Amino acid sequence: MTASTSTSTSTISSPAAAVPVLAVGSVAFDSIRTPWGAADRVLGGSATYFSLAASQFAPVRVVGVVGEDFGPEHEAVFRQRQVNIEGIERAPGRSFYWAGEYEADPNVRHTLTTELNVFADFSPKLPAAYRDSPVLFLGNIEPGLQIQVREECPAAKLVGGDTMNFWINSQPDQVRAFLGRLDLLMINDGEARELTGEANLHRAARRILELGPRAVVIKRGEHGASLYTAGGGYFAISGYPLEDVCDPTGAGDSFAGGMMGYLAQHRPHGLHREPDAADQNVLRRAVVYGSVMGSFACERFGVERLRTLTSAAVQRRYEEFQALAHFDRQP
């Protein structure tokens, strides 16, 4: 079986058109408790959710670090989705470990344990074959390392990224330098407020665009996501109506994976400085595919749902989003 045949069974539309996406971030083990169940030391981490989601749309390469507890059964999760893990470094010790608990309202989460372990000294090492990657996703790691990866991939045409409150507060200048090198920031509502000091999300998004990105997506959890583009474009989609949120861990990273994967198919040469109408249509569809992947991620503990997800199920859910968001022009 050739590589192109094997990907054609698991990607949307023409997989040959999709360029590779390089993702850097955490590969971790998570212990998760909710009022409805628990999962112990299951595979997680931002790069894991991202790459499994993006692999529905494009070939994915991962840069990360794991410890000695990362075994063949964990490798298999990536390999089954044709994710290239040559860039996952093995280090002595244990992998990043996170334990948390969600309340009945899944928006309320309590961290019980964070053990950085091998992730504490993470320094991304890109295999030579990764340096030509045209699309990058700089996941939530120290902003200096995000910038380093960006600079090691001079050919990149489209660069997406994420950050978090911890870096916004501890390294604000580095976060700004990082934003200056990004095309697309995908960020939580709370983080957008913290980054800009603006309580109003729409103002916060405009401030972020002034710092460099051509587009910013504000993820609003169950309420959906909003897209802002340089030059004044705006789009918003509500969340998928999940009656049972099993485990929201990784929903934001899965959103980013769906969005960047779709862009790797449809904008491999990047976005205009001020995204034009065609760019904006692609970005809107990418936000919806991000929402699709985020919604699937919540349906099972850990990455279970993403592992077994079919291309047909992804397409059906996109159509469900079409149906739930549609209304007629006024009569």
Add this chain to the structure above:
Amino acid sequence: MTASTSTSTSTISSPAAAVPVLAVGSVAFDSIRTPWGAADRVLGGSATYFSLAASQFAPVRVVGVVGEDFGPEHEAVFRQRQVNIEGIERAPGRSFYWAGEYEADPNVRHTLTTELNVFADFSPKLPAAYRDSPVLFLGNIEPGLQIQVREECPAAKLVGGDTMNFWINSQPDQVRAFLGRLDLLMINDGEARELTGEANLHRAARRILELGPRAVVIKRGEHGASLYTAGGGYFAISGYPLEDVCDPTGAGDSFAGGMMGYLAQHRPHGLHREPDAADQNVLRRAVVYGSVMGSFACERFGVERLRTLTSAAVQRRYEEFQALAHFDRQP
């Protein structure tokens, strides 16, 4: 000038097609403080916001009570929008008075004063000419009074309503009896959770539909609104991207006014028990018009923006909602 000519200057599409909407609720004076300004003893109340918003779409009749502080200048606000206030009773004493303060995040509001005054003993008195009203809006008052108004209008074909935490907690059985007489409930997300004991909004909406309504709209503040219909229909729209929320007081009542007013034009004979495709299309557009009116209400203190709002501005904002929510079918 005939009545039909006078309404045609202020309503959307064919005003002759719109049947009258009877609204019952509070007419009040509000003192409002925000980080950006303040307004002292301005005209407010649920029936006021509702009727000014609904008057963009249909003739409106109001049932309420005011005190001796309600003068000709306040009457004029209603009359300028052709709202019939024959049903507003004048009682000795002062009108309902509310004072509150919003934080920089307009979702956080603190009540400083509530003086029920003449509203404490409110018992709706319907003018004889109101009893044939085909469309009712039973605003947030004691559920027993809501039921009483419903029963005094046996010809009503479409009944919408609202309630609040206070009644849900103090008179749960009466609230359930009220819901059994409603076609459409419009309610906040927090109230939907409280009413049903379900943390998940989608489950909460399903429970509410089991109690009687043919449709329920859950208002999610800045995040938008969601529509659920008996038989499984679902629609969601994000909020309008207001960069400056001057005063969110009355946004929910204005939403209800836009929604019921539009339904009075397009569903004067009511909804199917399980809304069919045509009903659902109308309900979706009504939710968008509700969102339009709610967004305008936030732009100025009190009812200022609703007073001067033109039909053309309403139409433009509907088109903006179309533009911000649209995305293509997958290519």
